Amino acid sequence: MDFRQHAASAGRVVLDVMEREWQPLSAGELELRLDQAVEEILEAELLRRLEAQPPSPAVYPRLLRGNPSPGPRGSPTVAGLTGATASENQQETADSEAVTYISELLQSSTSGARLAGRARLSLSRTVLLSLSLLSERVSYRSVSRRFQLEKGNIHRIFFSFCERISTLTDEQIRWPLGEEAAEALFPFSDLLVENQLDEGRVLPQVLGVLGHTQIPIRLPAGNHDLDRLGPAEERLKMAAHPDRWLHLELVCSRRGQFLHCRVSNGSDSDRGQTLTDRLKQNPQLMPPGSCLVARTGYPLSERILTPYTGSCGPKQEVFNRILAEHCRILDRAVDGLKARFKRLSYLDIGNYDRARTVVLTACVLHNVFLRTGQELRLDPEMENIRTAEEEEEDGEEDEDGVQRRDAVSDLLLRNIKSGIT
Template identity: 30%
Template sequence: MTIIFQKLIDEIGLILSGCNKVSLETKILSSVWVLSNQESFRGIADRFGLEKGQLHRIFIEFCESVSSINEKYITWPSAPRAEVIMKSFEETSSIPNVIGCIDGSYINLSGQATECRASYINRKGNSSMQLQAVCDHEMKFIDVYTGWPGSVHDSRVFKASPLFNYLEQNGIVNDGHILGDSAYPLQNYLLTPYRDNGHLNNYQKRYNFLQSSCRSVIERTFALLKGKFRRLKYLDMHKIEKVPDVIMAACVLHNFIREHESSCEVESDPEDSDMSFNDPCNSQGQNEKSCTKRDRIANLL
């Protein structure tokens, strides 16, 4: 039994209950196997000496239990930790005061996952649920928000998230910011690229290049997440209300593993390509403070 598996047992053993006929080790191992593979439930149930329906119940209970401790493993950085993250990002990207990178990813669902299937169809024509996440320089999630249908735009998901309310009220220490693509609104705490209208100056082009390079860490984090937990590539679940627990559980386990074990990086799959929208600095009602901050940083690079 590996040390990391024993730590997982110690972490959720008291939360995970249910049928005494199935050992705690079997519950955890079978559930992690379900998350990590795209093998059928029947095949996995046979592998662990369980019935198919029994495995379904164990898996949902496991995901609910792991999801319930998300605040322990997915945490917004304190001031001292934020300083470490900012320093690391600046060393690799030259952009100062970056505390994390934000993006959204589609978690594909089966067509039977919901009666309101049309609302879950994303721009690629697949039924999916949105996963919004912010990661740090170590590819650990520092914020995760999920549950919205795939048809909903990233900016709307962001504005509905607890993170948006927190940042609106508190901002980020030391005039910090997160980096996002052009799908997100430019804010003092969220810096996005300049819209390439063919008239960008050299400072703006360099900023866009460095910002994009830095932001690639969230794409690699999503790739690592789905590489470990392949079930997220296609969730064949009939109860849509249980899907967020499965997604959150995978994100918690991702951080748990990153914390307790060194991992190999996975090549990112640019499945969620950027979508271009009007630059808020070229629109009415522009956020002058945010635009000035971005211009100041671009001129420093």
């Protein structure tokens, strides 16, 4: 049994090396590249003749809206705008601007050499190809037909794109500091009492919402032995296996931008302990009087406030209700991430490093699209659908966190008793 598994793993490694290093062009790709060269010559001649008239901007498919529709075979662009409404025209322009912005990010990046792939595409088409794979639940074969490229090249181009985008994580997903942090703060609650300032007791401001989600992936080779199990037992073991998931920990702003992102194996989740230690060792990361909020399962501290558990009285119920409202900010951000990048519904990738790179790429692009005005409008009926996840156990609690949570809940209850709602 062990011998067959090792042989299968070795075979996959050999195939992967061949896919990366030996990719001769097919006859179809040679013909396509010849056609592209002729088109480039003709286009250059036309541009010289029409130098005074700028070319019309390319219009891209609706890949950035969560409901992309594939273009006709062999052409990843929309044929035209005939019959489109003004709002559709504006959205198409915004989509084009986002693709252009991503292309500029890659051009300005010093993370490495040019993108991989024997059959070279223009940078904008490379971005479009990669967004197609991220945004749609389509196969490599389907994209191969659409772009008229070998499936092996599609695979290589896509992962090269993800590797380059993921190197921008620290640039695009960054913890706010100074004025940026001050601008990111929002009220813990709109409830106020007149004598709060006199007593020196004020509600904290919130910097962000901490939470997580799970991304299902294919189990890596050698991580499971299902040959001796029946179908029912196999399904149970696969569902319960901790490494069937990637654990994505996030902190998001009020607008839904990610301020922190940590991707780990399902069996390597620390439920915010690493972030808690980081904030404790670097107090300058949190503006004075600010905090993060999180659901049950995360450690309660002076910097991270979590709900009360067990039997709750009036003040605990008020505190938990307000905290739940904040946590829905993260829910909407995660819903938008998965709606925009449908490939995250299941990553058919049995390699943790590659799967992690794809998830980081989606998180980076989530922030990029928000910065370029590409906010995704979710169906209100879909916002309440949560992915089933394991039941959370109570997180650790330190004394400073307990005292601060009690002080905040006391203030909230006093506000309500004062008739302010």
